[in-house]
Amino acid sequence: MAITEQTRINRQRLAQLSAREQAAYRERTTITRALLERAKESMPMGVASSFQVYDPYPTFMKESRGSRIWDVDGHEYIDFDMAFGVLAAGHSHPEVVEAVRDRVGRGTIFTFPSEDTAPVAEEIRRRFHVDMVRFGNSGTEVTMDALRIARGYTGRDTILKFEGGYHGHHDDVLISILPAAEDMGPPDAPNSVPASAGIPHSQLTDTVVAPYNNAGALEAVLNRHRGEIAAIIVEPIQYNIGVVPPLPGFLERVRELATEHGAVLIFDEVKTGVVVAYGGGTERFGVQPDIVCLAKSIGGGLPVAALGGSAAVMGVIEGGAHPHASTFGSSDRVAHQGTYNGNPVSMAAALATLTRVLTPDVYPELERLGDRLTAGCQAVLDEFHLPGYAINIGAKGAVLFSPKRITNYRDFIGLDDELWSAFYFFLANRGILLPPGPDEQWTLSVAHTEADVDQHIAVFRDFARELAG
Ligand SMILES: Cc1ncc(COP(=O)(O)O)c(C=O)c1O
Numbered sequence: 001m002a003i004t005e006q007t008r009i010n011r012q013r014l015a016q017l018s019a020r021e022q023a024a025y026r027e028r029t030t031i032t033r034a035l036l037e038r039a040k041e042s043m044p045m046g047v048a049s050s051f052q053v054y055d056p057y058p059t060f061m062k063e064s065r066g067s068r069i070w071d072v073d074g075h076e077y078i079d080f081d082m083a084f085g086v087l088a089a090g091h092s093h094p095e096v097v098e099a100v101r102d103r104v105g106r107g108t109i110f111t112f113p114s115e116d117t118a119p120v121a122e123e124i125r126r127r128f129h130v131d132m133v134r135f136g137n138s139g140t141e142v143t144m145d146a147l148r149i150a151r152g153y154t155g156r157d158t159i160l161k162f163e164g165g166y167h168g169h170h171d172d173v174l175i176s177i178l179p180a181a182e183d184m185g186p187p188d189a190p191n192s193v194p195a196s197a198g199i200p201h202s203q204l205t206d207t208v209v210a211p212y213n214n215a216g217a218l219e220a221v222l223n224r225h226r227g228e229i230a231a232i233i234v235e236p237i238q239y240n241i242g243v244v245p246p247l248p249g250f251l252e253r254v255r256e257l258a259t260e261h262g263a264v265l266i267f268d269e270v271k272t273g274v275v276v277a278y279g280g281g282t283e284r285f286g287v288q289p290d291i292v293c294l295a296k297s298i299g300g301g302l303p304v305a306a307l308g309g310s311a312a313v314m315g316v317i318e319g320g321a322h323p324h325a326s327t328f329g330s331s332d333r334v335a336h337q338g339t340y341n342g343n344p345v346s347m348a349a350a351l352a353t354l355t356r357v358l359t360p361d362v363y364p365e366l367e368r369l370g371d372r373l374t375a376g377c378q379a380v381l382d383e384f385h386l387p388g389y390a391i392n393i394g395a396k397g398a399v400l401f402s403p404k405r406i407t408n409y410r411d412f413i414g415l416d417d418e419l420w421s422a423f424y425f426f427l428a429n430r431g432i433l434l435p436p437g438p439d440e441q442w443t444l445s446v447a448h449t450e451a452d453v454d455q456h457i458a459v460f461r462d463f464a465r466e467l468a469g
Pocket residue numbers: 084137138139140141143166167168169235239268269270271295296
């Protein structure tokens with residue numbers, strides 16, 4: 001698919017359009033604004049997670065069902081955000097609701113083992129060809145666990161991540177997420193740049209960074225750190241910078257290099273897993289990692305995360321010498337725990353989602369709808385000569401207002417934020433809700449219909465026509 005023939009945007013018209021749409025947004029969200037003011041009194045920025053903030057202010061939501069979501073001011077949207085990709089099953093899928101309702105009345109948590117965990121673990125084994133599975137409650141937890149397992153397994157300290165990749169909010173991976181141009185260093189050998197205040201300086205040496213989709217540069221980084229790298233952590237499709245698929249052969253080469261250098265290969269499938277295919281990126285690209293990290297859509301809307309891996313690597317949780325000794329007594333064993341891990345409510349939701357909602361037969365339809373949305377948006381871009389392109393891989397896609405194809409973080413820096421912002425509010429004001437950020441992507445669910453997709457394309461076309469003048 002060629003990038004549309006470029007034209008220069010009329011910046012003045014864009015600025016006017018953007019101002020008008022933001023004014024309309026302010027006017028129709030008075031209850032949101034009141035709630036935000038109240039929330040600011042007791043919470044930094046008025047939100048529970050800094051991801052919920054965007055300019056000029058986030059919309060407060062009240063209710064959702066299927067592909068629809070309603071804000072506190074009573075506006076209905078077709079939801080293409082789907083909670084940052086949590087909801088491939090749709091909002092409150094009846095199977096998930098029923099399973100949770102049934103479970104809640106019979107005990108929500110024991111912290112003793114229960115019969116509910118193994119069936120979910122077996123389903124993850126089947127999909128991702130892993131031997132052993134453990135559970136957590138968020139993507140952050142399981143990428144943190146995976147890295148500790150890799151360190152325990154290899155006896156090494158350093159981890160390698162790719163520039164622009166997001167793997168959660170723990171110190172190891174809050175490095176070089178969206179680094180400033182003046183800090184990021186050479187493209188082939190990026191600096192390790194902290195993505196937050198409060199990251200220990202020692203982390204800058206413990207986490208090394210390579211450019212995504214550049215196997216030669218990765219090899220050079222690994223050679224410079226020969227014998228030091230415990231793990232390579234990578235999203236099979238880089239999502240924090242739009243939708244960036246691996247170039248042909250890239251993931252295969254990452255696999256080879258991890259093996260050659262004795263590093264554990266971790267696929268962060270928090271977003272891709274059970275969404276871009278039944279078996280996530282692992283199935284889609286036919287490359288087997290040592291550990292796969294899952295969260296978001298596996299829980300059907302409840303907080304569930306999992307990590308699965310080969311028996312050898314996951315075996316460090318059991319350790320060798322004293323398998324029944326106390327959890328913290330041994331340095332030959334990797335600690336993995338959590339009060340809420342595998343709680344019955346989360347497991348009921350996950351089992352319903354994985355075995356009764358996201359079944360193998362739904363993936364061709366998700367693919368078809370995703371392709372339809374991309375083709376429709378691309379046709380709009382082409383018709384009105386807007387600088388950008390539409391892209392999807394299965395259910396996840398985006399319109400990226402970039403003059404060139406994005407293959408890694410350095411390409412992403414050229415994104416037109418002003419154009420994206422006008423686009424976002426124009427669509428939101430007309431009932432099409434996208435993820436609130438130019439770096440995010442839509443997620444389609446089993447609840448979305450062809451009519452939902454066509455409505456999205458039609459509103460995008462209205463935007464493009466008005467911008468073209
Ligand atoms: C690829 C990836 N990994 C990890 C995470 C962290 O997951 P959580 O927000 O559940 O901690 C995210 C969250 O967006 C993600 O996109």
